[in-house]
Amino acid sequence: MSLKRVYAAAGILIAGILLVVSLFTSWYTLDESDQAVILTFGRAGETVTDPGLHFKLPWPVQRVEKLARETKSLQFGFKESDGKKELSDETKMITGDENIVLADLVVQWKITDPKKYLFNADNPEEVLYDATSASLRSIIGSSKIDDALTSGKAEIEGNVRDLLTSLMEKYDVGISILAVKLKDVELPNKEVRSAFTAVTDARETMNTKINEARKYQNQKMNEAEGEKAAIMSKAKGEKAARLETARGDIAVFNKLYKEYKSSPEVTRERLTIETLEQVLPETEIYIMNDDGNTLKYFPIRPMEKEEPQQAEKTEGDEQHGQKNN
Known part of the structure; x- marks a missing residue:
């Protein structure tokens, strides 16, 4: 060939x-x-x-x-194998009030700019992991332990998401953060957890007692307001009655004063007699002219009362004598 x-x-x-x-x-x-x-x-x-x-x-x-294109999950601070969860040393963090907690979370993310994801960083997922660690530590470090362990988890999650989103936008690696979910925030050992649980229970008991006291206070305040309204209403009624009485007294006084101006002596004597009748309602009053005689008052009325009694007594004796005969 x-x-x-x-x-x-x-x-x-x-x-x-x-x-x-x-x-x-x-x-x-x-x-x-x-x-x-x-x-x-x-x-x-x-x-x-x-x-x-x-x-x-x-x-x-x-x-x-x-x-x-689908949503991915980043597990920070723990690994799951055979249904068991293993925490890493990265979960240990210090809170704003200088307490140690163990915190781990899950970040939901996706690639939104493939070009930046391929060429703006050698390992974008490592960048995401480091940014997640920095964000979580920053937020936990500015939070109190009570917030991290109880009712403040939702706020911590929101703050971590906002900070992580801003960091990923700054790094510009084509990754968008969809959600951040705290898995567990707990104390480092059983003794501390037990003590914190006791403190939490005591706080709950305190809040319950405070709520009961406020309820009792509101009840008594409502009762006092009702009594106050009743007293005010009664006082207004008495005020109106006394004003009407005063107006009537004024009208009577003006009428008497008019009569007094026309005949002072007669009116004065009349007022004196009416006053005596009011002061001594059961007493008989005699008005006599002093003409110099010795006898000033002859009690005719008592004698008139005694005569019928004597007559009744005499009649009774007579009837008794007739029976004896």
Whole structure:
């Protein structure tokens, strides 16, 4: 075989190989959960999100980098294996009031800019992990232990999410934060947990007693307000009655004064007699002229009362005598 034939056969073989490689590397498929970036000689081009079969220039001219579109989860501070949860040393943090707690969380995130995700950082997920650690420690470090262990978890989650979102926007690695969920925030050992539980129970008891006291206070205040309203209403009624009485007395006085001006002596004597009748209602009053005689008062009325009694007594004696006879 001549050398030309060898070269021709080698060329045909190489061309066949290139053709096969071109056929196999010019087509790619995307699932509904995928997105792809087309790289032309290593430079990022368009982003493809439509699922199905797509064409590109063969390798090494163009190649495809596929990335997931679904939501991903980042577990910070713990690992789960065989249904068991193992905490790492990263969960140990100091609160704003200088207490130690163990805190772990889950971050829901997704890739929203594939180009930035591929080229703005060597390992975007590591950047996300470090930013999550920094955000959680910062927020826990400015929170009180009571808030971290009880009713302040929702606020801590919101603050961690806001801080983490701002950090990821600053790092610009094409990642968006969807949600942050605290899994557990607890004390480091059983003794401390037991003591804190006792303090929490005591606080709950205190709040219950305070609520009961406020309820009793409100009840008594309502009763006092009712009594006050009743007293005020009664006082207003007495005020109105006394005003009417005073107006009547004024009218009577004005009438008497008018009569007094016309005949002072008669009115004066009349008032004197009426006053005596009011002061001595059961007493008989006699008005006599002093003409200088010795006898000033002759008690006729008592004698008139005694005479009928004596007559009744005499009649009774007579009847008794007749029976004896």
